[in-house]
Amino acid sequence: xxxxxxxxxxxxxxxxxxxxxxxxxxxxxxxxxxxxxxxxxxxxxxxxxxxxxxxxxxxxxxxxxxxxxxxxxxxxxxxxxxxxxxxxxxxxxxxxxxxxxxxxxxxxxxxxxxxxxxxxxxxxxxxxxxxxxxxxxxxxxxxxxxxxxxxxxxxxxxxxxxxxxxxxxxxxxxxxxxxxxxxxxxxxxxxxxxxxxxxxxxxxxxxx
Numbered sequence: 102x103x104x105x106x107x108x109x110x111x112x113x114x115x116x117x118x119x120x121x122x123x124x125x126x127x128x129x130x131x132x133x134x135x136x137x138x139x140x141x142x143x144x145x146x147x148x149x150x151x152x153x154x155x156x157x158x159x160x161x162x163x164x165x166x167x168x169x170x171x172x173x174x175x176x177x178x179x180x181x182x183x184x185x186x187x188x189x190x191x192x193x194x195x196x197x198x199x200x201x202x203x204x205x206x207x208x209x210x211x212x213x214x215x216x217x218x219x220x221x222x223x224x225x226x227x228x229x230x231x232x233x234x235x236x237x238x239x240x241x242x243x244x245x246x247x248x249x250x251x252x253x254x255x256x257x258x259x260x261x262x263x264x265x266x267x268x269x270x271x272x273x274x275x276x277x278x279x280x281x282x283x284x285x286x287x288x289x290x291x292x293x294x295x296x297x298x299x300x301x302x303x304x305x306x307x308x309x
Contacts, residue, residue: 149191149225149265149279164210164259171209179208182283183261186253191226194282203289204234205280209259211300212238213293215280221270223277228285230278231270239278241266254278 166174171184181187191197196205205215205228215230223229233239237257244253244265254263263284270277288296 149188149227149267162256162258162260175208176283179283182281183207183209183263186262188264189227189281189283194227196228196282196285196287197226199228199287201287201289203287204293205285205287207238207256207259207261207263208284208286209256209261212256212258213288214238214256214263214285215278217290223270223279225279227264228280228282229270230280231274231276233278239263254280256284 168180168184172180175183178189182189199220200217202217204213204217206213213234215228216234219230219232221229221231233254240255240257242253242255244251251265252267254266255261256263261284262281264278264280267277267279268275
């Protein structure tokens with residue numbers, strides 16, 4: 102059943118209809134003690150703009166590399182954000198004002214994370230999404246660094262730090278995934294449809 106639902110989600114992101122369970126909004130609201138005012142567009146030291154101090158359990162990820170190996174395939178900015186849980190500046194990143202139709206992958210693996218159809222203008226200066234393509238690929242950790250409670254999000258396949266999720270997004274989920282461009286790479290819709298046809302089954306296994 103899990104494999105069937107996961108493949109349906111992938112196919113849906115390629116242009117077919119699909120549904121999946123969203124994260125529990127009540128739980129999100131009880132743990133994310135940050136409102137949208139904390140992500141004011143002028144505040145690099147906001148809830149969105151502060152780096153994370155969460156320890157990601159890399160023993161459970163399928164893609165594992167040493168720091169030296171990551172540095173060979175990532176730019177310095179990508180390495181600092183995705184592997185060291187840093188944060189890029191708002192309004193000075195690749196995808197905050199990006200409107201092309203397609204899918205955003207993890208910069209650290211061939212893992213689709215967010216669909217452009219779920220992207221919205223949050224005014225924060227970072228790419229914002231209402232939901233991931235599938236919750237199997239995006240994990241959540243409680244982040245209590247910097248004297249606040251936040252929900253850090255990361256790629257479950259490769260352990261890349263993505264950003265944070267807040268309970269102040271638009272309908273239908275009410276969530277705002279505030280994601281670093283440096284953790285993402287974009288694939289246009291037509292290319293993604295062909296990619297799913299070729300790699301969908303393998304990706305379903307990765308999400309188990």
